[in-house]
Amino acid sequence: MNKYQLYKLLRNNESLKERRHPMFDKNRFMKFLLIFMWLYYAAILLFMGVTMAIGMKGAYNGVAAYHVLDGWFPIVLIIDFWVRFIMQDTPVNQAKPYTLLPIRRSFLMHVYLLRSGFSLGNLYWGFMLVPFGLIAIAVHFGWITFIGWLLGWWLLCIADGFCYLFVRTLLTKHMAWLLLPIVIHGAIIAAMFVPEHNWLDMPCTILLNAFANWNILYIIALFAIVALLYYANFLLQNALVYNEISKKEEVEVKNTAKMSFLNRYGCIGEYLKLEVRMRMRNKTVKMQFAMGLGMMLLFSVIMYFSDVYDGSFMKSFICLYNYIVLGMMTLISIMCHEGNYIDGLMSRRESIYQLLRAKYYFNSLLLIIPPIILLPQMITGKMSVWMNLGYLFFTVGILFPILFQLAVYNKDTLPLNQKLTGKQGNATQQIVSLVILFIPIGVEKLATLLLGDPWGYILLMSMGFVGIITHKLWLRNIYRRFMIRRYINMEGFRATRNS
Amino acid sequence: MNIIIQNLKKNFGDKVAVNIDNFKIHSGEILGLVGNNGAGKSTLFRLILDLIKADKGTVRMTDAFIDINVAETEEWKDWTGAFVDDSFLIDYLTPDEYFQFIARISGKSPEELQQFLEKFQHFMANEILGQKKFIRNLSAGNKQKVGIMAAMLLQPQILILDEPFNFLDPSSQSAIKHLLKKYNEETGSTILVSSHNLQHTVDICPRIALLEDGVIIKDIDNSDGQAQQELENYFEISD
Numbered sequence: 001m002n003k004y005q006l007y008k009l010l011r012n013n014e015s016l017k018e019r020r021h022p023m024f025d026k027n028r029f030m031k032f033l034l035i036f037m038w039l040y041y042a043a044i045l046l047f048m049g050v051t052m053a054i055g056m057k058g059a060y061n062g063v064a065a066y067h068v069l070d071g072w073f074p075i076v077l078i079i080d081f082w083v084r085f086i087m088q089d090t091p092v093n094q095a096k097p098y099t100l101l102p103i104r105r106s107f108l109m110h111v112y113l114l115r116s117g118f119s120l121g122n123l124y125w126g127f128m129l130v131p132f133g134l135i136a137i138a139v140h141f142g143w144i145t146f147i148g149w150l151l152g153w154w155l156l157c158i159a160d161g162f163c164y165l166f167v168r169t170l171l172t173k174h175m176a177w178l179l180l181p182i183v184i185h186g187a188i189i190a191a192m193f194v195p196e197h198n199w200l201d202m203p204c205t206i207l208l209n210a211f212a213n214w215n216i217l218y219i220i221a222l223f224a225i226v227a228l229l230y231y232a233n234f235l236l237q238n239a240l241v242y243n244e245i246s247k248k249e250e251v252e253v254k255n256t257a258k259m260s261f262l263n264r265y266g267c268i269g270e271y272l273k274l275e276v277r278m279r280m281r282n283k284t285v286k287m288q289f290a291m292g293l294g295m296m297l298l299f300s301v302i303m304y305f306s307d308v309y310d311g312s313f314m315k316s317f318i319c320l321y322n323y324i325v326l327g328m329m330t331l332i333s334i335m336c337h338e339g340n341y342i343d344g345l346m347s348r349r350e351s352i353y354q355l356l357r358a359k360y361y362f363n364s365l366l367l368i369i370p371p372i373i374l375l376p377q378m379i380t381g382k383m384s385v386w387m388n389l390g391y392l393f394f395t396v397g398i399l400f401p402i403l404f405q406l407a408v409y410n411k412d413t414l415p416l417n418q419k420l421t422g423k424q425g426n427a428t429q430q431i432v433s434l435v436i437l438f439i440p441i442g443v444e445k446l447a448t449l450l451l452g453d454p455w456g457y458i459l460l461m462s463m464g465f466v467g468i469i470t471h472k473l474w475l476r477n478i479y480r481r482f483m484i485r486r487y488i489n490m491e492g493f494r495a496t497r498n499s
Numbered sequence: 500m501n502i503i504i505q506n507l508k509k510n511f512g513d514k515v516a517v518n519i520d521n522f523k524i525h526s527g528e529i530l531g532l533v534g535n536n537g538a539g540k541s542t543l544f545r546l547i548l549d550l551i552k553a554d555k556g557t558v559r560m561t562d563a564f565i566d567i568n569v570a571e572t573e574e575w576k577d578w579t580g581a582f583v584d585d586s587f588l589i590d591y592l593t594p595d596e597y598f599q600f601i602a603r604i605s606g607k608s609p610e611e612l613q614q615f616l617e618k619f620q621h622f623m624a625n626e627i628l629g630q631k632k633f634i635r636n637l638s639a640g641n642k643q644k645v646g647i648m649a650a651m652l653l654q655p656q657i658l659i660l661d662e663p664f665n666f667l668d669p670s671s672q673s674a675i676k677h678l679l680k681k682y683n684e685e686t687g688s689t690i691l692v693s694s695h696n697l698q699h700t701v702d703i704c705p706r707i708a709l710l711e712d713g714v715i716i717k718d719i720d721n722s723d724g725q726a727q728q729e730l731e732n733y734f735e736i737s738d
Contacts, residue, residue: 263603270603274589281591281633343550344587348604349576416591417635487552497586 006103010111033427045128052128053135065136066149070208071201073153074192076125077160078185084121084164085291109237113230116165122157129153137212145212152211155222162229169236175283175290182294186301193306271351271358278337279330282416285337288329293369296322300373303382310382316441319387322370323395324436327363331403332429334359335482339413339493346490353479356407360471364396390444390457390464397467399436401474406432408481411492500562500578500656500689501526502547507556509542509713516542517713519556524691526562529683531704531721532693533730539713540693541583544661547691548581560657580655582646582663590635594627594645597634598652605653612652619648622674639666647675651682658682658690664699672696676703697734701727709733 001009056065098108129150138146163181170177191199210218259276262269279285299318303310338345338355345351371392377383409428448456467474482489502524509517517539524530532540545551547558549569558569560579569575581587589597602612616628626641627648634645643666650658658679664672680703683690694700700707707726709717717733719726 267604270600274592274600277591277596341586341589343548343583344589346550347548347576347579347581347587348601349573351604354604490550494586 003107006107007111007114010098010103010108011115014112014115033430037430042124042127045125046131049128049130049132050135053132056136066133066212067205067209069132069136070205071198072192073156073204073208074188074200077156078188080125080157080160081164081181081185084161085168106234106238109234113162113165113233113237116161117158117226117230119161122154122161125153125157126150141212144214148214149208149212151219152208152222155226159222159226159229162226162233165233166229166236169233169240171287172240175286178287178290178294182298186298189298189302190305193302267354268358268361271354272362274355275358275362278416282337284414284416285330289326292325292329296325296370296373300377304376304380313441315383316387316444317437319374319383319391320395320437320440320444322374323367323388323391324399324440326366326369327395327400327403328433328436331359331363331400332406332433333410333414334404334407335410335489336412336414337416339411340416340497342413342490342493346486350479352482353476356404356475356479357472360400360404360475363400364468367392367396384453384457386454386457387444390460391440393461393464393468394440394443395464397464397471399440401467401471402432402436404475404478407478408485411489411496413493413497500560500565502657502689502691503559503561504547505557505559507543507546507558508554509539509546509551510554515713517546517553519543519713519715522708522715522718524689526689527683527687528706529679529690529692529704531700531707532691532710533695533697533700533707534693534710535734538710540710541661542713543710544581544583544659544691544693547659548579548583550583575657578656579659580650580653580657581659581661582650583659583661585642585646587646587649588634588642591633593631593633594637594641595629597645597649601649601652607653615652615654616648619678622648622671622678624671640668640671643667644671651678654686654688656686656688658688660690660692662694663692664694664696672699679703697727697730701730 052069053065056068133146133150137149167177167181170180188200192201207218207222211222259273262272265272279289299321303315303318335342345355371378371388374383374388378385378388406429410426412426444456444460447459450456451459504519504522504524506521507517507519508515532543534540542551546553547569549558553570560567560569560575565574567575589600592600598612598616599609601607602609602615607615616623622644627637627644634642637645643663647660647663650660660679663675663679667675676699679690679692682688692700692704701721701724705720705722707717707719707721707730708715709719709730717729719729
């Protein structure tokens with residue numbers, strides 16, 4: 001078998017792996033939903049491309065429409081970067097099954113890096129850029145300009161992809177590496193939004209305009225940067241695969257805090273300890289918390305330093321987001337991590353009920369974080385204290401009960417201690433996410449419209465308070481319904497364990 | 500505590516996993532379950548523990564005062580201990596934390612826990628407690644030990660162990676045999692053990708059920724150790 005045939009074989013294996021993912025294997029609806037979502041977002045990008053091209057035409061004192069878009073390409077790449085966390089695996093993970101086969105490791109790395117670089121995913125922004133370019137560039141400046149401009153965007157997407165791979169791989173060593181893109185992207189966003197004029201507008205426009213004009217120096221330079229990123233990834237991935245095979249894993253536990261202060265709470269105290277330990281000792285769950293916290297801080301910083309989010313809807317959204325994101329990150333997949341040891345839990349009486357109670361208390365306690373993060377906004381008057389209180393109680397008393405309903409229906413085990421797997425939520429989870437993120441804003445707006453400020457928020461607080469004082473009732477109801485469905489759920493957890 | 504199996508059937512697709520008409524495990528018995536791979540041993544245990552749904556039939560736990568269907572109530576979980584596989588273990592805890600967790604949620608005091616752990620000192624061989632390792636980082640044998648001990652921690656009236664001798668070194672295998680027999684003598688508990696190791700099964704189980712394609716084809720009285728030859732004949736083990 002020659003190298004090209006081997007390359008094709010490995011690439012086909014990866015495609016098979018994606019098509020035969022257990023989540024899709026058992027759930028055709030999920031497969032169709034994902035295809036639908038893929039088409040849906042493609043349609044949105046298409047719409048954006050067309051409307052931007054038409055809307056920007058002549059709107060900026062004769063500045064070409066594509067120059068306007070070019071000035072914002074860092075934002076597109078930032079979104080692209082973070083979306084890849086959901087979608088993309090690392091070459092180290094992909095190569096591991098082959099490390100004991102007679103295939104050179106370096107060859108494996110090249111295969112997966114090339115696959116990443118030339119993946120169709122890098123062309124996804126084309127749904128926006130192609131129609132935009134056709135209308136805004138090809139018609140006015142010619143096809144050659146359009147193709148050059150598109151080439152520049154494509155190379156930037158590839159470079160962004162390699163940056164993502166680099167960071168994602170470093171994250172397997174230590175989560176602190178997450179700060180690297182947060183700081184860089186934060187700086188970029190700050191440079192674009194904090195000053196009166198976008199500081200990056202000119203350099204970005206110059207870069208992409210150079211491609212549109214087929215400036216050979218810029219083309220070579222960007223190719224060189226992509227090649228450099230490719231090589232850096234190659235070195236890193238290669239080293240890590242070797243480490244994965246030969247490493248002596250550090251297994252000694254550093255933190256065995258006894259949390260004796262929880263002993264007074266009896267059984268619930270023990271399940272609270274379990275919940276805390278699960279969050280602290282498992283990479284997947286830790287990463288979810290870190291990402292949630294990171295997003296909260298990002299929104300808060302942007303809100304404090306700029307007026308981009310000063311509109312009424314955005315204020316409500318950010319307030320809601322801060323209160324719900326930490327809970328949502330884990331509660332959307334409630335019981336999925338417990339699927340790893342569900343049999344042990346089910347062999348003890350009412351352990352699931354106690355676990356649910358502990359999760360509720362723990363997630364409610366986590367809500368001391370958002371007021372701290374939003375304190376600057378409250379002090380400067382950008383966000384009212386009543387809004388915060390309203391969303392706090394509403395989250396604990398209304399939104400958490402909604403999220404907890406998923407405990408009845410979730411039946412796919414999520415690994416506790418692997419890198420982010422890119423496992424998409426199922427249809428129910430996605431619908432609940434959308435409900436949680438947007439319906440409360442509607443409720444808030446209606447309440448404040450009818451009752452004004454602060455009575456609208458007091459109404460939200462009251463609604464939440466009812467949910468809080470009746471929490472044992474609705475948790476018991478969830479537990480009963482879980483037990484009715486227990487066989488279906490246990491079978492699902494078993495089937496998806498270690499997948 | 501007796502276990503009564505009535506018309507218990509479970510299929511996975513076309514394959515018959517369990518098909519037992521009537522079978523009673525008497526209170527205080529140690530029953531060994533043997534059979535080839537795929538015979539239905541683990542499935543039977545999971546049915547008894549209500550971890551999978553039977554297509555037909557019931558599993559009941561009874562004594563002079565109680566008669567309950569395991570699928571209809573959770574009461575029986577208070578007096579049942581089991582270890583089937585790693586999915587019973589909370590692997591991000593250390594063994595110490597795991598034992599404390601089980602003891603505390605069951606209302607056992609630290610002193611009672613300590614007394615229990617002392618009985619297993621030889622079995623643990625200084626490799627389980629105080630090691631500051633998560634259960635997931637233990638060797639397969641040590642995980643097995645943690646699981647078995649966790650199952651026995653609450654002194655259950657019914658103890659179910661699926662292939663407890665797997666992964667254990669010979670000393671530990673000998674230790675667990677001794678512990679199980681002693682536990683049965685002291686408490687009169689009903690113990691169900693499955694194993695591929697015929698010698699161990701014959702050594703500790705006065706009654707052995709031979710499973711094939713989900714059916715108990717032989718119910719062997721091993722009170723005088725006479726099951727060995729019969730089992731060797733069935734499994735075609737020869738010198």
